[in-house]
Amino acid sequence: MKRDSRLSSVLHALLHMAEREGPMTSEELAACMHTHPVVVRRTMGLLREAGLVRSARGPQGGWRISADLAAVTLRQLHETLGEPAIFAIGNRQEMPGCLVEQAVNAALDDAFAEAEALLLARLGQITLADLAADFSRRHAGRRQGNT
Amino acid sequence: MKRDSRLSSVLHALLHMAEREGPMTSEELAACMHTHPVVVRRTMGLLREAGLVRSARGPQGGWRISADLAAVTLRQLHETLGEPAIFAIGNRQEMPGCLVEQAVNAALDDAFAEAEALLLARLGQITLADLAADFSRRHAGRRQGNT
DNA sequence: CTAAATCGTAATAAACGAAGTTACATGAAG
DNA sequence: CTTCATGTAACTTCGTTTATTACGATTTAG
Numbered sequence: 051m052k053r054d055s056r057l058s059s060v061l062h063a064l065l066h067m068a069e070r071e072g073p074m075t076s077e078e079l080a081a082c083m084h085t086h087p088v089v090v091r092r093t094m095g096l097l098r099e100a101g102l103v104r105s106a107r108g109p110q111g112g113w114r115i116s117a118d119l120a121a122v123t124l125r126q127l128h129e130t131l132g133e134p135a136i137f138a139i140g141n142r143q144e145m146p147g148c149l150v151e152q153a154v155n156a157a158l159d160d161a162f163a164e165a166e167a168l169l170l171a172r173l174g175q176i177t178l179a180d181l182a183a184d185f186s187r188r189h190a191g192r193r194q195g196n197t
Numbered sequence: 198m199k200r201d202s203r204l205s206s207v208l209h210a211l212l213h214m215a216e217r218e219g220p221m222t223s224e225e226l227a228a229c230m231h232t233h234p235v236v237v238r239r240t241m242g243l244l245r246e247a248g249l250v251r252s253a254r255g256p257q258g259g260w261r262i263s264a265d266l267a268a269v270t271l272r273q274l275h276e277t278l279g280e281p282a283i284f285a286i287g288n289r290q291e292m293p294g295c296l297v298e299q300a301v302n303a304a305l306d307d308a309f310a311e312a313e314a315l316l317l318a319r320l321g322q323i324t325l326a327d328l329a330a331d332f333s334r335r336h337a338g339r340r341q342g343n344t
Numbered sequence: 345c346t347a348a349a350t351c352g353t354a355a356t357a358a359a360c361g362a363a364g365t366t367a368c369a370t371g372a373a374g
Numbered sequence: 375c376t377t378c379a380t381g382t383a384a385c386t387t388c389g390t391t392t393a394t395t396a397c398g399a400t401t402t403a404g
Contacts, residue, residue, distance in 0.1 A: 053287035061301040108372030138285040140200035153332040154208040165316035172308040185300040255401025
């Protein structure tokens with residue numbers, strides 16, 4: 051299945067931006083994420099609407115973070131991306147008339163809702179600052195090229 | 198994203214089969230699940246390999262359950278279906294060289310692994326018998342057409 | 345033995361959504 | 375006014391799931 055990797059993408063982008071003084075262009079971000087500049091603009095555009103980053107056009111333009119790293123959680127980013135579907139498994143019909151299917155859906159929905167709640171709670175506990183700190187730790191540990 | 202609905206499908210099928218004395222043909226199952234007979238055979242074929250159902254060809258043939266409803270958990274069915282990917286969200290690259298991406302992946306993988314563990318544990322607690330009982334309860338409650 | 349019912353399965357098409365790409369408009373800096 | 379950069383719509387590509395077609399194999403009835 052084709053998985054939505056935008057959360058992973060924006061985290062990668064934000065952490066690279068955090069490592070830098072000046073703004074980064076879509077082209078630079080695209081290069082380090084192995085994707086296309088337009089994809090970067092599309093995705094980062096959502097973060098801009100949420101006030102997490104700012105963009106500037108023209109020479110010396112690009113993207114920069116406009117939020118406190120310690121105040122932004124992964125859950126918030128997930129929401130900013132439009133809360134895409136978390137599960138790749140689901141019910142056949144959402145509102146079935148068949149009682150058998152209603153019983154099946156109820157059981158599955160319950161289990162999935164619980165897992166989703168746990169996941170969102172977890173994502174709500176992790177901030178960009180946590181990831182940046184983890185990156186620093188890894189960077190101090192190994193001396194290796196980064197994208 | 199296109200969600201895998203086979204677990205929901207086989208549960209629907211198994212519960213309908215449980216409500217019946219004789220075998221059900223692929224065509225009958227397909228009709229009550231609003232799908233195609235070949236899809237039914239393909240999916241039920243996996244359950245047959247696992248010994249959960251048996252199939253017979255020719256007139257009076259069809260599918261019937263060959264396992265104890267109380268002994269089959271939803272987790273077991275998930276495994277029987279080949280443990281399809283649970284999440285529709287994932288990392289961009291699984292084995293990145295970039296340290297930033299490694300930090301991002303580590304955090305996300307952790308959170309997702311926890312949610313997956315919870316979900317599988319939940320599915321492991323629910324048996325077909327539980328669903329059948331829930332169906333009976335609904336059936337007794339409302340007097341309504343079933344597929 | 346033949347005909348009909350039914351599963352078994354491979355191959356192909358359709359449907360869908362994410363990501364990638366192209367094209368062109370807009371705005372800022374020098 | 376030229377260049378650099380974002381903004382965005384439109385379209386293409388790609389991967390996955392489900393649906394469909396086609397044909398083969400097996401069982402029962404008469």
